[in-house]
Amino acid sequence: MAASRRPRRRRVTAMAAVAAATLTAGLVTGCDAVNKALDCVQTADTIADDVTDLQQAVENAADDPSRADASLDSIEKSLRKIGDRTDDTDVNKAVDDLNRAIANVRAAVRDGDHAPDVGPVTDAAGELTKVCTS
Template sequence: MAASRHRRTAIAALGAAAALTVGLLSGCSAVNKALDCVHTADSIADSVTELQQAVENAANDPTQADASIASIEKNLDKIGDKTDNVDVNKAVDHLNQAVANVRTEIKNGDKTPDVTPVTDAAGELTKVCTP
């Protein structure tokens, strides 16, 4: 009878350990995704700063703005591919739209497009990416 109780206790302990391990592993995955989001959002923030500077210096080198926009779009693709978080995806969509609007303004000849919506959307993304 004692051996049977010991065996049940051991099985229960093994089950609890397995459940804890699965929980920790999936938790680590979520943390890794959040950290990827934070790192990529940080890269986007740098690209947004570069975009602001490029717009200010558009007369000297109009290609800088295109390069900054391309960098932001590339980083947004990285975040979109790595997350299924609704808030992050919504922030990515807002930032994509803001960047598309700046790209359109530049294509239409606007030498000083308004990058405020891009800055605001990047701030929103940074906020939702914070673990």
């Protein structure tokens, strides 16, 4: 009788191990999604700060035109960070929209516009924040 219990125990032990591994994989995947969402929110917050800096830089462009470029560079760096970490289509669309808005401001500055419209950058950053927090 003891010999017949051993195979059953092994099967039960093996099934428990498989169940534990499956549960752990699910938790890790869930945690990974939470971490990605937190990264998105934190980066969107950083971008919001960068957009505020950009607005101030554009207001003072006559005094220091390089400051606007530095703000744009900082936003683009943060966008690369989000783009590399997500496969969410809404987040990727918001990142693309913000990249386009930045390119337009950068082109305007390059063409000598000392007061480019940063409204589209602000709007796109707001959309990114919205999709990261929803």
